Amino acid sequence: MGVPAHIRDGIVVGFATGVFAVGFGVLATTNGLSVAQTSVMSLLIFTGASQFAAVGVIAAGGSAGTAVSTALLLAARNGFYGITMSRLIRGSLPKRIVAAHVTIDESTGMAMAQTDPAKREGAFWAAGLGVFVFWNLGTLLGALAGDVIGDPERWGIDAAFPAGFIALMVPALKQRPGLLAAAAGGAIALVTIPLTRPGVPIILASIGAVIALVVAGPLDELSTPEDDAS
Amino acid sequence: MSWFAILGIGLGSFAFKAAGMFGLGRLVADGWGRALGMLLPPALLSALVVSQTVSTGSNLVIDARIVGVVAGGLAARKGAPFWLVAVIAAVVTAGLRALT
Structure with missing residues (x-):
């Protein structure tokens, strides 16, 4: 106590x-x-x-x-x-x-x-x-x-x-931009696995984060610890 | 994995944290840079989930792993802590392999 x-x-x-x-x-x-x-x-x-x-x-x-x-x-x-x-x-x-x-x-x-x-x-x-x-x-x-x-x-x-x-991703998946990034990253991996050397699809998946950023639009949708404080 | 790679990741990881803590990161911190930093983990982790669940090397493969990972994923969705999610996936996959 x-x-x-x-x-x-x-x-x-x-x-x-x-x-x-x-x-x-x-x-x-x-x-x-x-x-x-x-x-x-x-x-x-x-x-x-x-x-x-x-x-x-x-x-x-x-x-x-x-x-x-x-x-x-x-x-x-x-x-x-x-x-x-x-x-x-x-x-x-x-x-x-x-x-x-x-x-x-x-x-x-x-x-x-x-x-x-x-x-x-x-x-x-x-x-x-x-x-x-x-x-x-x-x-x-x-x-x-x-x-x-x-x-x-x-x-x-x-x-x-x-x-x-998946467990590590759960908090990010609860927000739309995070969900978009995960979906795009997963899709990129699925398509590029047969075409590239092992590990390369993971690097290419970073494009998924950019896609999510563009599609999700304004940044204030993205809640970060800092935003909660201000 | 080589010691060189381990030290490289260690130094790089600390450099990111220190850049933030000591104000160097402010140059790229606001707006898009920050959002990108937050969106990289779900994009990369999702790609890791896909590649480690349905591929071996450069081949797409469906085997016992996907059943275990789906079971773990459902547990994660129900709010199970990550250690339990990992154990469920391992037990289901190992069980299926023992049966087949």
Whole structure:
């Protein structure tokens, strides 16, 4: 009872993503990454969608360049979260560097979900650091387990990948521009898979985001955490 | 995957966040740039779902995966947390493979 709700919620979100990180650890090691590489990915990249996508592209036979491009296109949104959070996080340079590293979907979302602006920074740190701790613990656990599991297909782990991506997309699908982007991206992939090398359809799908942007029209339809605050 | 690729993604990911946090991103931040940044994830993730569900390499393939992914997708639509969605997809796919 002693822990305020906005702090506790952040830690709970961290624990939930930690469970997902176990899946990442298993997937990465069963697709040929070492335990060390898998753990360093979670420590340094620390962006779930990018990590899963990079491993997925490699697993499908894509090149390293395609994997890096896909992961970075997915990570670009964190830059926009950073702009929103830069108004909230004040103080020393090291503090802001750490804040930048833990600026992700969960920490930005939890901060901006607070109706009381005074609680936003606390919520940001609780979710950001909570996810960081559990994400890396979960990854290590999964990586060690994955070494033992062996063939991922026997356990259906290859299907857990795309299903997990659907779960990650759910918030975006609730808005018309996000739904359009997903539909266009999926259609582009379906058409280009037989025509290109593995991984390339994912890069081409970024055109789907541009299509959605043009079709969906005015930007105020696109609700972001920042818009909710102003 | 090579260490080089891992470090490249790590540095690039941090560069995006730092650019936002330290104000460099403001140059491209407003309007279209921001909206594009928010729409890239659904477009790319959707393409990943399609390619990992119905293809192997450059061939379109229908197998046990699609049944598991649809089951997981329905659970996601009902609001299931992502770990449960992933487990449902894996269990359904593995079960179907064990039966066939």
